[in-house]
Amino acid sequence: MTSEQADDTRLYEAEPQAEKDDVGVPLTEKTSEDNALEKKGYRLMELIGLGSYGKVRLAEFKHYRGGATETLACKIVNKNECPKEFVRKFFPRELDIIVTMDHANIIRVHSILLREPKIYIFMQHAQFGDMLEYIMKVGALPEGQAQVWFKQLIGGLIYCHERNIAHRDLKCENVLITANWNIKLTDFGFARRTKNPDGTDVLSETYCGSAAYAAPEVIRGQRYDPKNSDIWSTGIILYIMLNGSMPFSDGNIKKLLEDQENGRWEMRARVAAKTSQHVKTLLKKILEPVIPARISLRLIGEDEWLTDEMQEQLYKSWTKMIEANKKVDREGHHLDDVHRPVETCAKQKDAHDHSTGTKCSRRPSEEIALGKKGYVLGDKIGEGSYAEVCLAEFHKVDKIQVLACKIVDRSKCPKEFVKKFFPRELEIIKSLDHPNIVRIHSILERHQRIYIFMQYAENGNLLDHVKRTLGLSEPQSHVWFKQLVGGLLYLHQRDIAHRDLKCENILITGKWNIKIGDFGFSRRCTSESGKRCLSDTYCGSVAYGAPEVIRGEPYNPKMSDIWSLGVILYIMLNGSMPFDDTKVRKLLRDQEKRNWSFRSRVKDKLSHQVKTLVVRMLEPDLTKRSPLWQVANDVWLSSEMEKLLWANTPVLRPAAFAADVRQEHHPQQQQHPVTRLLHGHALANGAMEPRIDIQGVPCKPGVAVTAGAVQSNNPNIGVTGTAGGVEI
Structure with a gap:
């Protein structure tokens, strides 16, 4: 079993790329392992996945010519910590297969390095996680989007089968989503060759994969054709894309097998009414329990539902639905008051x-x-x-x-x-x-x-989002920071201080607006007699704490909120922390001496106005720190600056229906993931004007453009990311 099989929850979250002169928080001290890899041009970063026999870390590869860098994922397997059978049989088979793969819809292996007893597999990084996480966040996909991704999935699988390779563990968790919103097959830990050296077919006996995706012949425990079982699994994936749920319950294996053999599944009622007959017919052909009657992979690729003509037809019908939704919005509904579909x-x-x-x-x-x-x-x-x-x-x-x-x-x-x-x-x-x-x-x-x-904040918290996107563009930071200041101004005007402002407590809704959450440390700033109250409770996280809070002296909680605002804006723009909180004494010295700077890769791109605003908020002298009313009226938050920022933002072409997978082979040509987000102008009510979303047509903010994430241990509301307190 590989690390991916042992841990179904993927952790594909990007971490800011460090530079030699950056002030970002260091991850670990350098080891001999790090030094050896850096000689090859590789730098390991944060841990993003963990399994029984391996771990996955974010990595960076610096090209020798031109100095360009490429973000990768690195799977690390320590052979001394793995069972002998895994080291002898399954892992060599996986390595033999993945090095031969070269297809636009299969995760590309960059290189494999051996440093006994560890093996480092550097591969393409899928910034937006896996399909299961995506569907769990946004619900079922529009039929048009399902058609685009299923067509890519079938293309990747045909490539494997033509080379006599069966995957044997196809499931939504093993279908990854790249920054260009294309899908990639991954995790070949159960894959095997389907031909013997003499050319005869190989039947499988090993029970592979997950029961929920397994074909009836696999569940029965009989010898099976692994290519045919792959086809069944693609049907389960297609059903999930369209319905947002599983066709069979795997709680009872005996009942699961009975339901499979008797064809006891159906499209969800609300989905069936909106789904074309073409895809329903295709699903029935794929989820056919009788093996000779099950459709072949070649015929799936040639099916009418996967033709360009059908894609255009689905695109037009989807556009009409979006236009109808826009009409509803123009009739006076506040975007945040429009309920998601039932x-x-x-x-x-x-x-x-x-x-x-x-x-x-x-x-x-x-x-x-x-x-x-x-x-x-x-x-x-x-x-x-x-x-x-x-x-x-x-x-x-x-x-x-x-x-x-x-x-x-x-x-x-x-x-x-x-x-x-x-x-x-x-x-x-x-x-x-x-x-x-x-x-x-x-x-x-x-x-x-x-x-x-x-x-419920469908799109998680700001920390997770920044970690995935490596920092926000200045226009997007402007939109969200203006909303954040508006929410905090509302609190302060009612004599309420939050006292725990941090990226983990800034949540992102399905309409891509931000919300302040978690008021566990909040308090009134005046007593019943109207006297101003100073705080002496140490609140919040050290990384966001103002110098007066760190010193442990009585403090004005509203002014400490301002400092935390500055830290949040710095993180949005830089993708890293301004101060290292691993040593509190050094942190306090750095705060008091203003020992921080903008990261070299962003400081020349940022406007003078935003840099000045951050400096005024991260002012250790309380008498010089900008009060909130000055922040709210700052020139950087003015409508004129907003128009200027967006005027300099390039307009992006539609992505998903174009399905241009050729870009994936040229990382340097890929668009930065943050530019794929739904950009919009901040309005008085905190909503956003429509722009272009990933589906390729103008629509209301609310068609979710999300990345995969893991469940949180943070008690904050609607958090779907890493546990609170995790540093960038």
Whole structure:
């Protein structure tokens, strides 16, 4: 079993590329391993995946000529830590196969280096994660997008089969999404040759892959044609793309096999009405339990549904649907008030049910009580010291609203938390109503457990997003920072200080607007008598803490919020931290001496106005630090500057329907992933004007353009990224 098979959750998150003169946070001290690899032009960076027999790290390769750098993923296998059978049989077979692969829709191996006892496999990095994570975040795909990606999937598989190679572990987790929104097959740990040296066919006996994607003949345990079983797996993937859920439940293997053999599956009702008959017919041909009757891979590639004519037809129908949605928006709906389609949460729920997601702890009596109020709890998406966060649905008449639910069990919390901090948080969050602050839906109490239902941020938090995109463009930073300042200004005007502003607590909605979340450390800044209160509690994360907070002296919490704003803006623009927080004393010295600078690769591209604003916020002298009203009225946040920034931003061509996979062989020609995001102008209500999204047509912000991410251990609302406190 390879590391990918052992860990189904992919961690393809990009980390900012370091430079010799950068001030970013160092990852680790250099080792002999690092020095040996650097002689070959490679530099290992953060850990992005971990399995039973290996780990995956982000890497950078610097070309000797021209000095250009290429971001890669590096799979590291230590043979001394692996079973003998794996080292002797499966791993050599994988290496033999992957070095021969050269196709636009298969992950490209850059090089393989041996430094006993470790083997380093450098390969193309898929910036936007895997297909399962993507579908779990956005729900089922439009038929047009499913057609584009399925056509690429079939192209990659035909390439393998023509070379007598069967994958034997096709599943959504092994289909990766690149920065250009094309898909790539990966993880050939179970792959094998299907011909003997004498040319005779090889039948497989090994049970490979996941039961949910496995063909009936594999489940039965009989000798099987691995190419035919690959075809069945492509049908499961296509079904998931269209429906956002699995066709069969794999909770009971015996029942799974019975359902497969009797053809007990159907398209979801809401999807079937909108899906063409062509793709329904193709699915039936692929998910055929009788092997001789199952369609061949060649005939799938020639199917009418995968023709260019059908692609154009699907594109036109999808454009009409988007135009209809735009008409609804013009009729007065606020973008953040438009509910996602009713089936979306159910799609996410089904996808979770058949993944590695876990349920929040709950009692049957609680589920019944919540159900009477219209609430249904789903999978866990976050966990902290005193709380867990899960997906939830709120059912009302014919509508279903997707929410996040923070569950606090007071019987398991410290007395001080229950007596002081938690009541303060509840009192504050109930009073908030602003487009750029996470909206509370309701708060329910049952015995010792408190259920806080709130707006769900589909696209995770700002830290995860910056790590994936290597930093934001200045125009995009302008949009989001303006929204962030608006939300904080609303709080400060109501004498509320957040006291824990950091990228992990800035959430990104499905419409690509930002929301401030997690008010666990927030407090009122004036007493009941109207007297201003100074704080003496050490709050938040060291990396974002102001010098006066680090020193441990009483401080003005509103002014410390300003410092944290400056750190967040620096991170947006640079993709790294301004200060290293591994040594607090050195951190404080660097803060007080203003020992920070913009990264060399961005400082010449940034406007003078934004650099001046960051300097004014990261001012250690409280008497010179800009108050919030000055930040809000800064020239960089003016409408004139906004127009100037966007005027200098290049217009991108549509991507997905063009399906131009030829670019993938030339990394230096690929567009930076952040430029693929839905750009827009900030409006008064925090929404964004329509631009061009990945589907290739003008549409409202809300057609999700997301990257894969892993579930969080952070108790923050709607977080779908790494645990809070992880440094960039």
